[in-house]
Amino acid sequence: MTCFTIRVPASTANLGPGFDALGLALGLYDVVEVEATSSGLKVEVVDAGAGGVADVPLDESHLVVRAIRRTSEHVGVSPPGLRLRCANAIPHARGLGSSAAAVVAGVAAGYALAGREMDADALHLAAEFEGHADNAAASLFGGLVIAWRESGRFHARRLEPHPDLRPVLAVPMVRSSTEEARGLLPARVSHADAAFTAGRAALAVHALTADPALLLPATEDRLHQHYRAPAYPLSARLVSELRSAGIAAAISGAGPSVLALTTDGILPASAGVAHFDVIELPVDLAGVQVTGR
Known part of the structure; x- marks a missing residue:
């Protein structure tokens, strides 16, 4: 079976005045193991997203699964079954890009399952889920990002942050x-x-x-x-x-x-x-x- 491990960083967005435009990737990571199986769907979540107030769904409505499905459709693959293990270190609903990280993990998994490198469409696919690209771009590219939307498409450019930050x-x-x-x-x-x-x-x-x-x-x-x-x-x-x-x-x-x-x-x-x-x-x-x- 095909199996991939995806490590995706947290992010902080806006950075004060850069509303929906500036993002910075942070060294705190969700790790998602994705395996293509013969049938069905199994989702396991541990750490920040498991149980209690941070409970997350374990079915097709799980955000990583939704992003995999959307990306798989885009790249033209349809895995018959999936097994996911999500080890979440990014706290949910705290302004650290947990949703964007989940989507980016799913997009990366979709491309990996298709045997393809991520291209310019990857950011657009991820940003569509939230309606802005600052967190998604930071999790995709790392470093400091400037994000914008033009003619219905999401774009971003990565910049090298100062090493003293x-x-x-x-x-x-x-x-x-x-x-x-x-x-x-x-x-x-x-x-x-x-x-x-x-x-x-x-x-x-x-x-x-x-x-x-x-x-x-x-x-x-x-x-x-x-x-x-x-x-x-x-x-x-x-x-x-x-x-x-x-x-x-x-x-x-x-x-x-x-x-x-x-x-x-x-x-x-x-x-x-x-x-x-x-x-x-x-x-x-x-x-x-x-x-x-």
Whole structure:
């Protein structure tokens, strides 16, 4: 039987002002074993996605399975049966790209089952599931990504992040809903806020790749974070405290995790992190990896 192991990194998106456009891959990994079998479907999930509040389906509605099916259709294969073992280290619904990682794993598996290398369609297939490509692109390519949509197609370019970057994540126990967080966004923003945030997003690309000394101003946002603060008040307060202490902090993706972009991996002792699990994660530079036998 054909069997593949897919390792896919977590990601943090937006990075402050780069709403739906900037993503960074993180060294925390889901590992999915995929085996083509003679018939049926068997899904096993362990670690972050198994049981309790993080329960996930074990049938055709499982996100990895859905992505495999969609990709298999695209590349013209139809495995008669599948066995999946998903070892999930990325916490669900915390703003660390767990859904995008699952989709990327499924897309990578679909190409592997077809005996094909992933091509430009892989990102589009993955991004279609969420409607934006920042997390998916980071998990696919690793490093720092700029993502956009043009004429109905998702695109991204990978950039090399500055080697001194040492992201620190403050991950709360509470979960968040991307749909709920997006529902708090206004239909319109002022021209002044849009212009301010566009400038900071451009600066963020420079700071993240060439000059980390500019990370604090580069991660300032007026487009989305303050509108969504009611969904995660403790996280919003921590972002404010860290930024007041000179740390380039932002909400990670749709939250509620907090991203601190440091060069030393240290948060100030005064930071109110009692309700958070604080972890330093390296930047993943490789993106999704597929090995097979």
